[in-house]
């Protein structure tokens with residue numbers, strides 16, 4: 407049979423669908439790895455189901471590197487609410503936001519308590535940090551007091567491939583930290599039933615070679631803990647040497663954007679009030695590199711790295727992003743002309759092209775953490 411016929415039959419034949427047939431690679435080209443790999447590629451495109459036992463698949467993974475995985479966010483549309491009209495993340499275009507003079511500073515209680523950072527776990531998709539009881543968030547525009555449950559991060563592939571989920575004016579930052587709170591201290595599952603059940607505080611984290619001070623030091627300590635959770639499922643306890651507040655630095659809690667959105671992982675529940683702080687936390691570039699380089703998405707230290715664990719941009723639709731009182735005028739000026747030194751740190755490459763279309767470099771497998 408001609409190679410093209412082999413390729414066609416091994417891609418579409420039901421005999422291969424979902425089975426690990428010992429002869430499949432023979433039919434797909436056998437020793438001819440090129441045809442085998444093409445077959446796997448077409449099978450993935452057409453059937454979304456590669457032959458998991460195939461030597462060609464293994465070869466292909468080796469060829470394309472550890473970041474290749476499936477199914478990514480582009481396959482989520484059928485899951486939960488992921489195809490809804492109130493999805494996150496979004497690009498915040500500051501010229502289009504609605505200034506709300508009633509949005510003053512948020513109030514954080516207990517965030518400076520070093521005993522509240524309990525445990526960090528590698529979930530295979532991110533690191534999730536469990537928080538102790540008593541960290542509370544309140545403020546203008548929030549319908550209740552919210553209690554912090556946990557935080558996690560999203561990142562790209564190091565400093566030069568940033569991986570924040572939200573964008574500001576088409577620019578993204580190295581990483582994004584999400585502190586997940588539930589309304590009136592309900593459980594996460596209860597919060598999912600309320601359209602305002604979850605409040606997320608989002609902080610941009612930017613790699614900066616000159617980062618120093620107490621915040622940068624806290625992130626160095628945090629980075630060291632990553633070594634304890636390199637493999638999926640591993641957990642480590644914190645020793646009380648720093649607090650969540652130490653990681654956040656001294657954020658200007660009156661400079662933020664607010665909009666209604668969703669979890670950024672399936673089922674993309676539309677229950678989140680997002681508060682996205684305008685000013686990034688500056689950390690050393692080593693810290694930014696550590697996340698994709700040290701963490702693995704399987705329970706093996708030779709497994710794929712966790713990288714690019716962000717969801718692509720979603721349509722804003724007819725929603726309006728509000729800016730806080732302190733961001734009037736100041737926001738546009740700050741973003742347009744930051745101090746020279748900081749501008750250097752903040753001008754990072756993005757995946758957004760000039761015509762506004764989004765191109766994703768790669769994606770991790772399906773995420774199950776939230777949001």
Ligand SMILES: [Zn+2]
Nearest residue numbers: 584670776777
């Ligand atoms: Zn998140």
